[in-house]
Amino acid sequence: MNAVRITTADGQSVVVVSTTDTVPNWSARYLGGWWTAEPTTEIHGPAVSADLGKAELRDLAAAVERGSPQTMEYAGTDLHVVRDGTTVTAVQDDRALAYRWNADQRILRIVGTDGTTLAAAAARLAREVLRSRLLADGWAILHASAITTDNGSTILTLGDKGAGKTTTALTLARAGWKLLANDRVFARVDDDGVVRVLPWPSAAAFGFGLLDALGLFEVVRTHLVSGERMHPTQHQKVTDALLAGHREPLWTASGKELKPQLWPDQLTSWLSMPLATEGHATGILYPRITAFGEPRLTDSSRGVQDADFFDATTEDRYPDVFHLLPTPGDHTFLRTHLDALPHQGLAMNHDPTANASILKEAASRLSA
The missing domain is CATH 3.40.50 (Rossmann fold)
Incomplete structure (x- = not known):
């Protein structure tokens, strides 16, 4: 078992745990620059547990289907959700991720089939757990x-x-x-x-125009050309443009700007x-x-x-x-x-x- 405890300067914390080191390492890198990230063997308090597992994913999806789910948009896809007392079970439309939150135990379980998608979801929801605790404490x-x-x-x-x-x-x-x-x-x-x-x-997502205006375009491009990688959720069109030295802003069909992400x-x-x-x-x-x-x-x-x-x-x-x-x-x-x-x-x-x-x-x- 691999685990990292993420702690804010105000003392609120959450543990991210997984059978693979990819998940806690992602959370440590994503959250640890501004909050503290330390390896731990003590899993107490709120936790996010995330693992790859096709069988468990199927089981959670089946539980949702049996429960007359509510459907809502989440991260750009449909999410199907059922609630049973203090337990919430959800599965995304593409079946790439499933979730189960137990409010009594304060454990959020995430199961997926892709390591990057799973690790990104775990870090994002660990931040959400800490956000909830900070807001409850008056922030x-x-x-x-x-x-x-x-x-x-x-x-x-x-x-x-x-x-x-x-x-x-x-x-x-x-x-x-x-x-x-x-x-x-x-x-x-x-x-x-x-x-x-x-x-x-x-x-950190910065538009091409700002990156260029601050004199940082070539800095980022040089690192990328040398083989270093930017944030994995960055759109491939952005990576291609940086490598080619193209500075013009990129847009989706809906009018959203595609930005370099560090x-x-x-x-x-x-x-x-x-x-x-x-x-x-x-x-x-x-x-x-x-x-x-x-x-x-x-x-x-x-x-x-x-x-x-x-x-x-x-x-x-x-x-x-x-x-x-x-x-x-x-x-x-x-x-x-x-x-x-x-x-x-x-x-x-x-x-x-x-x-x-x-x-x-x-x-x-x-x-x-």
């Missing part, structure tokens, strides 16, 4: 990027889609700050009134961006990107908005099938503390060098 999730100094002073970046949250985080991470998050972050007000922040681990550890080993495991918010940036005009500091009255909070109602790809998540909490207390933090608006253009200068000035003011 909230913000749509925000975050960078920190060595002493933990953290600058959050909030804004609507396309405002420049990821651009801000990656630019400052390239300039010497630590990267805590490029898309989502956990936040909570502690007893002393400090807004603590924790990372949301994930593969493992979290590759942010550091490839792109020289150190990761942070926690911090305390000292300020908020509100950027906006325009095609023209010099980057500059601006006034901003935007403030923290309802859309800045992420919860189960905004998750469209992985709904809370297993009822892991608690009832959404009231964000008024956190929102009030966030709005009280020093904040700075700024306008950026498509010149990464000019943006870096104004971003460093803004972040230095807020982290002082």
Whole structure:
């Protein structure tokens, strides 16, 4: 048996266990850059158990068929779900994966026929278990990027889609700050009134345009040409484009951009961006990107908005099938503390060098 315990800086943990080392190794690499991942022989507390097994997969699929299942979309395919008290059993339409969650034992069982698919599912659902525990403990999730100094002073970046949250985080991470998050972050007000922040681990997905603008396209391409591999869920069209040196954005028929995806550890080993495991918010940036005009500091009255909070109602790809998540909490207390933090608006253009200068000035003011 192979197992790894994943632990957040706040002390919440989950064990990922399997008869193969591929599953825990994947979780350690996927989650361990921002959370702690340590081998363990003690399997107590919530656990995700994942193994290959055609016979068990057939048995779980048969149990679902006997139970008058409810069907919903999950990860782009139909998922058939039956509930029996505190037990949830589910099977995906292509029969590649089956799940059984026992809420009393706090064990999520996953069975599949493909090692990569199985390992990715185990890591994702281990994160969901920890997400549920953090939310139950009073944390909230913000749509925000975050960078920190060595002493933990953290600058959050909030804004609507396309405002420049990821651009801000990656630019400052390239300039010497630590990267805590490029898309989502956990936040909570502690007893002393400090807004603590924790990372949301994930593969790092950056559009071709941003990768090129930051001068990172050739860095990534060089590693790929040398035989190193990016995140396995990256679309083959993206890999082919990188190898060929094509920088134009790629899109699906539905209009979704296909993006290069890096493992979290590759942010550091490839792109020289150190990761942070926690911090305390000292300020908020509100950027906006325009095609023209010099980057500059601006006034901003935007403030923290309802859309800045992420919860189960905004998750469209992985709904809370297993009822892991608690009832959404009231964000008024956190929102009030966030709005009280020093904040700075700024306008950026498509010149990464000019943006870096104004971003460093803004972040230095807020982290002082």
